[in-house]
Amino acid sequence: MKRSYSSQLMAAILVNSVYEMKNYPINLVNTVLSPLSFLIVITFVSKGTLIGQAIEGGLIMSMFQSGTALQGDISHLKNDFKLQDMLVSSPASPSVYVLGMAISELIYVAPALLVLVVLGQIYIHPSALQALEMAAALLLMFVTSITIGFMFATLSSDIVQSFAWSRLLTTIFTTVTPVYYPLTYIPLPFRYLAYLSPTTYAAEIMQNVVGYLQESASVVITDWAVLGGVTAVLLVVVSRKARWKET
Amino acid sequence: MDQLVTEKLTKRYGGKTLALQEVSLSAPSSGIFALIGRNGAGKTTLVRILATELAPTSGSASINGIDVVKEDKKLRERIAIVPQEARTISWMTPKQSALAYLMWRGFGHSEAKKRAEESLGRLKLDKYADTLNRSLSGGTKRKVLAAMVLASEADIVFLDEPTTGLDPISRRDFWDILRELAKDRFIFLTTHYLEEAEQLADTLGILGEGRLVAIGSVPSIRGRIRYQYSIKLPPKVPVPGVSKGEVITGRNGEVQILTNEDEAFAISRSLSVAGTRFSISPVSLDDIFFQLVGEPTQREQEAATPGEE
Numbered sequence: 001m002k003r004s005y006s007s008q009l010m011a012a013i014l015v016n017s018v019y020e021m022k023n024y025p026i027n028l029v030n031t032v033l034s035p036l037s038f039l040i041v042i043t044f045v046s047k048g049t050l051i052g053q054a055i056e057g058g059l060i061m062s063m064f065q066s067g068t069a070l071q072g073d074i075s076h077l078k079n080d081f082k083l084q085d086m087l088v089s090s091p092a093s094p095s096v097y098v099l100g101m102a103i104s105e106l107i108y109v110a111p112a113l114l115v116l117v118v119l120g121q122i123y124i125h126p127s128a129l130q131a132l133e134m135a136a137a138l139l140l141m142f143v144t145s146i147t148i149g150f151m152f153a154t155l156s157s158d159i160v161q162s163f164a165w166s167r168l169l170t171t172i173f174t175t176v177t178p179v180y181y182p183l184t185y186i187p188l189p190f191r192y193l194a195y196l197s198p199t200t201y202a203a204e205i206m207q208n209v210v211g212y213l214q215e216s217a218s219v220v221i222t223d224w225a226v227l228g229g230v231t232a233v234l235l236v237v238v239s240r241k242a243r244w245k246e247t
Numbered sequence: 248m249d250q251l252v253t254e255k256l257t258k259r260y261g262g263k264t265l266a267l268q269e270v271s272l273s274a275p276s277s278g279i280f281a282l283i284g285r286n287g288a289g290k291t292t293l294v295r296i297l298a299t300e301l302a303p304t305s306g307s308a309s310i311n312g313i314d315v316v317k318e319d320k321k322l323r324e325r326i327a328i329v330p331q332e333a334r335t336i337s338w339m340t341p342k343q344s345a346l347a348y349l350m351w352r353g354f355g356h357s358e359a360k361k362r363a364e365e366s367l368g369r370l371k372l373d374k375y376a377d378t379l380n381r382s383l384s385g386g387t388k389r390k391v392l393a394a395m396v397l398a399s400e401a402d403i404v405f406l407d408e409p410t411t412g413l414d415p416i417s418r419r420d421f422w423d424i425l426r427e428l429a430k431d432r433f434i435f436l437t438t439h440y441l442e443e444a445e446q447l448a449d450t451l452g453i454l455g456e457g458r459l460v461a462i463g464s465v466p467s468i469r470g471r472i473r474y475q476y477s478i479k480l481p482p483k484v485p486v487p488g489v490s491k492g493e494v495i496t497g498r499n500g501e502v503q504i505l506t507n508e509d510e511a512f513a514i515s516r517s518l519s520v521a522g523t524r525f526s527i528s529p530v531s532l533d534d535i536f537f538q539l540v541g542e543p544t545q546r547e548q549e550a551a552t553p554g555e556e
Binding site for chain 1: 295298299300301320323324326327328329330331332333334335336338339340343346347348350351352353354355356359379399400401405
């Protein structure tokens with residue numbers, strides 16, 4: 001029989017976003033509110049001066065959260081429902097499964113992204129080129145977080161541990177690091193630690209694109225190179241180390 | 248060619264735990280194959296290897312001539328599994344579950360929808376089709392998992408302890424489903440319930456401590472064991488002498504005598520003459536299991552004792 005990859009892709013999207021949002025809408029409320037809550041706090045604390053950075057931070061957090069959510073979701077489906085075992089012993093394609101799950105996470109955060117994009121148009125009003133640069137940085141951020149998420153998911157065997165990892169990764173990479181605020185707010189000895197996180201580079205790129213930071217061309221090129229490099233390395237590591245089935 | 252064949256199939260986890268030890272078998276890949284064994288006997292390991300989920304450490308296995316390791320992709324076109332402890336996804340309905348599973352197998356949406364509805368109807372689940380899985384009873388959830396694989400095109404289906412935890416009525420309902428599935432598919436089933444295996448199996452395999460202890464139809468395995476008859480006596484009744492057989496006393500004081508045909512009839516005659524209440528029957532699968540799996544362990548224990556002294 002001829003098998004349809006688009007059906008396989010759609011199955012992941014239906015299970016992990018459409019049916020879940022339809023039958024448990026509370027999850028959707030949580031996903032929308034999470035990036036917006038930080039935005040509101042930062043805006044109030046800074047008396048509105050950091051609203052642009054906070055919107056960009058919300059966008060980065062939404063994209064990064066997709067990956068950490070993927071980690072929790074794949075792990076949940078694998079360990080609690082044994083879905084992955086059922087799919088290993090079927091003609092389902094592992095790469096299409098992961099792609100479908102990744103897209104489903106994007107659909108999940110789509111309402112939050114929509115709100116943030118509208119706010120961005122109002123408070124940042126980027127040009128088309130600036131918007132394109134920001135979208136490229138966000139895409140790299142998304143791929144990075146998805147690869148991290150999938151790697152952790154395939155290695156985890158316990159859902160409680162998996163959700164704990166999910167929350168920890170989100171906290172480390174999106175709230176501790178200078179995603180919602182400028183890097184210069186961090187005291188110098190600790191500023192270098194922030195550069196261990198790929199989200200710092202994404203934030204620096206996005207803040208520089210619209211003029212919140214005035215970085216030199218070499219710094220911007222370095223940011224792109226590091227973000228692209230980290231994404232590429234993670235993709236290679238995941239393709240080699242992630243486990244679809246046991247050996 | 249419609250055969251399930253394994254040759255010296257061995258699985259060692261982490262280089263230490265030996266889960267399967269040179270399991271070699273050959274059985275028709277039609278009807279229902281039931282694999283029984285104690286916890287940790289290696290049943291799930293064998294199922295997972297055959298279902299291409301797990302690589303063996305050594306040895307080989309094939310189903311209908313398709314090698315489970317070398318031709319895993321080809322085999323996956325024809326197999327489906329409901330793993331041990333599989334559960335229906337709580338936020339989905341039975342119809343959505345079957346539909347998504349079929350789409351994951353590559354069916355187009357309309358074909359998947361048609362097959363899902365047919366399958367749910369066939370298992371009398373259509374009235375629950377749009378109810379959330381989390382609201383269904385344990386037995387119905389199990390049926391939904393069966394409906395998912397039944398809806399697929401797979402002609403080789405693995406079910407790892409599908410009735411564990413079900414009440415006796417739900418279990419019997421599930422047996423009907425398995426018989427239905429087996430009409431046009433090969434069902435490889437593992438179970439703890441000997442009665443289930445006896446009721447369903449066309450071929451029975453018994454695993455003990457990672458080794459295949461016996462394989463064949465239930466009558467053929469019954470014919471191969473030492474004692475074919477079981478006599479049961481109520482508590483506090485004088486037990487007649489048994490020259491060829493075993494006397495087992497249960498916790499409640501009930502006595503069971505396992506013996507051969509000649510001795511069974513001789514004992515029956517003497518019990519009848521004495522006016523003692525008793526029952527006589529061919530050995531059950533429980534008794535066969537005890538004789539095949541229980542005895543080697545006892546022998547090993549006995550063999551170990553002198554060495555310890």
